[in-house]
Amino acid sequence: MTTSWKAIILIVMGLFLFSRILSGTLLFYINERFLWLTVLAALGLILVGISYRYRTEHDHDHDGHHHDHDGHSHGQLSWMGLLLIASPMVLGLAIPPKPLGAAAMTNRDISLESLTSAAAPEGGAVLSKPKTEKNILDWIIDFRQTSDPAALAGEEVKLVGFVYRDDRFAEDSFMVSRFVVSCCAADAAPLGLVVHWPDSPTLADDQWVEVTGVLEPGEFGGEQLPLVKAASVTSTDVPDQPYLYPF
Amino acid sequence: MKYIESHSSSTEITPRPAVGFFRSKAALRLLLAIVILAALVIIRDNELVGSLGSRAQTFVTIFLSIFIEAVPFLLAGSIVSGLLEVYVNSETIYRFVPRHPLAAALVGGGMGLIFPVCECGVVPVTRRLYLKGLPISMGIAFMLAAPVINPVVLASTYAAFGWGPIFYGRIILSFLIASVIGFVFHFAKPEDVLRSDQLAAIDHHQCHPHEHTHDHPHESGLNRFWNALSIGGDDFFDMGRYLIIGSMLAAAMQTLVPQPVLLALGAGSATSILAMMTLAFVLSVCSTVDSFLALAFVNSFPPAAILAFLVFGPMVDIKSSLMFLGVFKRRVVLYLILLPFMATLMITVYLNLNMSW
Numbered sequence: 167m168t169t170s171w172k173a174i175i176l177i178v179m180g181l182f183l184f185s186r187i188l189s190g191t192l193l194f195y196i197n198e199r200f201l202w203l204t205v206l207a208a209l210g211l212i213l214v215g216i217s218y219r220y221r222t223e224h225d226h227d228h229d230g231h232h233h234d235h236d237g238h239s240h241g242q243l244s245w246m247g248l249l250l251i252a253s254p255m256v257l258g259l260a261i262p263p264k265p266l267g268a269a270a271m272t273n274r275d276i277s278l279e280s281l282t283s284a285a286a287p288e289g290g291a292v293l294s295k296p297k298t299e300k301n302i303l304d305w306i307i308d309f310r311q312t313s314d315p316a317a318l319a320g321e322e323v324k325l326v327g328f329v330y331r332d333d334r335f336a337e338d339s340f341m342v343s344r345f346v347v348s349c350c351a352a353d354a355a356p357l358g359l360v361v362h363w364p365d366s367p368t369l370a371d372d373q374w375v376e377v378t379g380v381l382e383p384g385e386f387g388g389e390q391l392p393l394v395k396a397a398s399v400t401s402t403d404v405p406d407q408p409y410l411y412p413f
Numbered sequence: 414m415k416y417i418e419s420h421s422s423s424t425e426i427t428p429r430p431a432v433g434f435f436r437s438k439a440a441l442r443l444l445l446a447i448v449i450l451a452a453l454v455i456i457r458d459n460e461l462v463g464s465l466g467s468r469a470q471t472f473v474t475i476f477l478s479i480f481i482e483a484v485p486f487l488l489a490g491s492i493v494s495g496l497l498e499v500y501v502n503s504e505t506i507y508r509f510v511p512r513h514p515l516a517a518a519l520v521g522g523g524m525g526l527i528f529p530v531c532e533c534g535v536v537p538v539t540r541r542l543y544l545k546g547l548p549i550s551m552g553i554a555f556m557l558a559a560p561v562i563n564p565v566v567l568a569s570t571y572a573a574f575g576w577g578p579i580f581y582g583r584i585i586l587s588f589l590i591a592s593v594i595g596f597v598f599h600f601a602k603p604e605d606v607l608r609s610d611q612l613a614a615i616d617h618h619q620c621h622p623h624e625h626t627h628d629h630p631h632e633s634g635l636n637r638f639w640n641a642l643s644i645g646g647d648d649f650f651d652m653g654r655y656l657i658i659g660s661m662l663a664a665a666m667q668t669l670v671p672q673p674v675l676l677a678l679g680a681g682s683a684t685s686i687l688a689m690m691t692l693a694f695v696l697s698v699c700s701t702v703d704s705f706l707a708l709a710f711v712n713s714f715p716p717a718a719i720l721a722f723l724v725f726g727p728m729v730d731i732k733s734s735l736m737f738l739g740v741f742k743r744r745v746v747l748y749l750i751l752l753p754f755m756a757t758l759m760i761t762v763y764l765n766l767n768m769s770w
Binding site (some may be wrong): 220 | 485
């Protein structure tokens with residue numbers, strides 16, 4: 167493949183990353199704390215792309231030494247190679263950016279075991295958070311530190327998450343869920359609290375909702391854990407940070 | 414090292430072929446690229462792709478997340494490789510290589526402390542060092558160990574686990590396993606280990622040992638710097654292909670294989686370790702952050718399984734083993750997956766059975 171194609175692809179890749187950073191959709195893919203790395207990468211890609219403009223060292227073949235360098239570095243990429251390198255941008259532009267949702271849950275465990283283990287054991291700071299600001303992860307860490315579903319009974323909660331249901335859920339309940347992401351969406355672990363709400367059937371799967379209500383001791387899938395008795399469930403937009411971060 | 418373009422059209426327009434990018438033909442290509450991208454956006458807004466289903470959406474999100482997370486590290490490794498090419502010559506490398514093969518493998522295992530690269534960046538750097546005459550054994554030890562034995566990863570492991578058996582266990586096991594496997598490859602001939610194009614490139618370097626560093630004595634420092642960057646760019650393309658295939662495979666596995674099946678293995682002393690190693694292989698998460706990920710499993714898996722995850726994952730995962738294919742022969746890549754796998758498995762199962770943590 168020629169240098170001009172390489173330069174174009176590198177610059178487009180850099181701009182692609184910048185567009186995701188500026189639109190905020192980069193947080194659909196990675197943990198917020200690695201955002202600066204992506205900024206550096208985008209700048210670096212553009213710089214390397216520009217470097218092809220000033221490259222003076224190239225084409226050693228004109229001095230009469232012919233070695234077989236096909237497919238090797240400084241060499242050419244086939245059209246397949248070109249397509250492959252462009253595929254992140256092609257897929258990224260062709261398919262609208264969307265955070266992981268209920269569809270990704272089907273492949274992941276949502277037993278209590280996974281709920282609590284996904285919450286990394288650094289709950290100290292969480293306890294001091296104002297109760298209205300506590301998210302699903304914070305509440306589950308709280309629960310895990312007491313391990314007693316009754317201990318949190320009566321606490322008022324305000325939670326944002328997407329609706330998840332499978333055949334284990336009764337008619338009047340659903341799970342208000344978020345993914346916990348340590349590093350990138352590849353390691354996303356689902357987390358959620360079961361919500362009791364009479365109008366649950368009106369909710370669509372994967373819809374983002376804000377739930378207010380109180381915690382009460384309950385049981386799900388044979389495990390003792392706190393449930394949310396909802397006072398209200400309202401539809402809401404996808405939050406700026408769709409994932410929760412354990413650290 | 415041929416450039417189609419330099420031999421065909423743009424040479425006629427400009428005396429310096431690489432500059433052709435900013436002339437007529439390149440402008441046409443840029444236009445084409447923009448048209449394709451615009452078409453994609455239009456297709457997207459027509460909701461034509463909406464029917465692709467949520468599973469495809471999940472696949473794309475996970476694929477892009479692995480790719481975006483790995484790009485900074487691959488780019489850094491590629492740039493380091495470009496800088497090595499331009500600023501470091503083979504004589505310098507030769508002077509630092511220990512004569513004794515075992516010593517060479519051990520030094521290779523510790524070399525990550527000088528080149529702080531993780532598993533994406535280490536492959537282009539290793540490949541470049543091979544061009545500069547690094548022994549096979551030392552390169553393999555470096556490639557397997559560097560993703561753990563480097564300041565960034567040591568710091569993140571310490572941050573996640575503190576001083577304890579997981580922390581020093583990870584360092585010791587990674588270093589030993591990598592060095593021993595590197596040493597084993599001391600007994601293999603380079604032509605049995607490296608890809609043939611890689612060997613040809615080494616030959617090329619040997620017959621023109623000075624061309625890269627002294628070919629253009631008149632060149633300004635800035636020019637050399639641009640050359641280093643663009644050589645890094647070439648490496649980025651060579652390795653990026655494998656990274657992308659690897660990310661796609663990892664994303665496909667994650668979309669299709671249910672994790673509960675894997676995690677249900679958590680109980681047994683050997684199965685728990687196998688489960689965590691498989692998870693490390695499939696998740697393909699960068700070694701700089703995998704400690705934080707491993708934290709999530711400390712309650713459901715024994716410490717030896719966590720250790721296996723932290724030792725095996727950085728050495729071998731889907732994306733790095735695909736990148737190995739850019740440097741080594743296929744059979745050797747198989748060894749480079751199986752040897753660390755067997756070594757990690759045996760040691761951690763032993764630890765699981767004989768240690769109280």
